[in-house]
Amino acid sequence: MVNMVASAGHKLGQIVGDWWEAHVVLPLLSDVASQLGLFLDNRFVERTCRGGKILWPDSDGNQVDYDYVLELDGTIGAKGVPVAFFESFWRRGARHSKDKARDDTNKLLPMRSTYPTARFLAIAACGEFTEPAREYVRSREVELFYISKTNIVAAFAKLGLTIDYPDSLPEPDKLKLVNDLEESLTDQAKKDAFSALKQIVGDKSFKAFQVKVASSLAAMPQEIRLYVLTRTGPVVFQTTEEVRKFLDTETDWAALGGEKHEYVYDVVYTDGAQFSVTASDLDELRQLHSQVETLEIHMRSLDITW
Structure with missing residues (x-):
């Protein structure tokens, strides 16, 4: 039962949001994982290789959690x-839709440049989500x-279940609605709602x-392109005269500055997508490349029925 102190709107959002994630998005993606021979990580499965959150590092070393x-x-x-x-959510109201679109989209995008x-990066959303917000994601x-x-x-x-109410509804009535929904929403009812x-x-x-x-x-x-980027550290001078003398002579700049290499892995796919990743060394x-090649071999081996 919902505590009188708790927000009925917040509790309702949790109930519908959990249903959306567990009984709509999860079976949808589980089917994809099964068809493609992939593993689907999500909060409904426990793994010994991670804690509670599904964390992946981006190219800057930030640990970001995904649904x-x-x-x-x-x-x-x-x-x-x-x-x-993938990110997923339910929104009862349209307020701050653009902020939500920006937050989730910008959370996903670094993965494309990191791996x-x-x-495939996607948001599975339901509820009130405005056209400007949707356009932000697509763009x-x-x-x-x-x-x-x-x-x-x-x-x-x-x-026969009610999951929405007018904002003017008195709080006790909101609480009754949410309590009734919580009691009626059995596991079977959740599956029936998806059907x-x-x-x-x-x-x-x-x-x-x-x-998709x-x-x-x-x-x-x-098409795969490999680039080598050569950089040197700084050659430091104390006066402008020293700089002029240095530039007027044929000096091994790389030896003085300490030459360093970086590598760019650039791949173009048959759907027109192009991704570039910078590697700090040959390993x-x-x-x-091993990851890209492994995915290619895996997908070629499948007999997809869709």
Whole structure:
């Protein structure tokens, strides 16, 4: 039961949000993982190779947590190679939609420049999410799977369940609504709500998103470019005269400055996507290519039925 001190709106958001993540997005992506022979990491599975959060480092070393990650060769005991990252949420109101779009999109984008195998970035959203917010996501080339609030409310209504209320409704009535929903929403009812949602929006809508994931991961590398970037440390002078004398002579700048190399791994895929990653040494460059090649071999070996 909802405590009288707790916010009914917050509790309602938790109930619907948990349903969306566990009974809509999770089975949707689990099916994709099964079809593609990948491991789906999410908060509903315990792994010995991580703590509670699903953390991945970006190119700056920041640890970022995600809702779902598809991994190649991932297991309960060991992380695999990340190939897709997802965020998901339910929003009852449209307020701050653009902020939410910006936060989640900008959270996903660094994975594309960090991992050349991160072929698919997406947000699975339901509820009130404004057109400017949706356009922000799409304009950054992040996929968006979106179900409107009207359809979510209608799916629960088919089961005789109410998940929304006018803002003017007195707090005691809101609390009663949320308590009634919490008591009625059994595991079977949650599954039935998903079935009702598929009837309303059409099962093909869900299948189309799954096909997008598979198609993106199945795109093959068609051109790979390797660049070597040579840099030196500073050659330090105390006076302008020293600089002029240095520039007037033929000096081995690299020897004085300490020559360093970086490597750029640039890959263009058959779907037109292009990704560039910088490696600090040859071993890292070899590792990057090994991941790209492993994903290519894996996807070529599949017989996808979609």
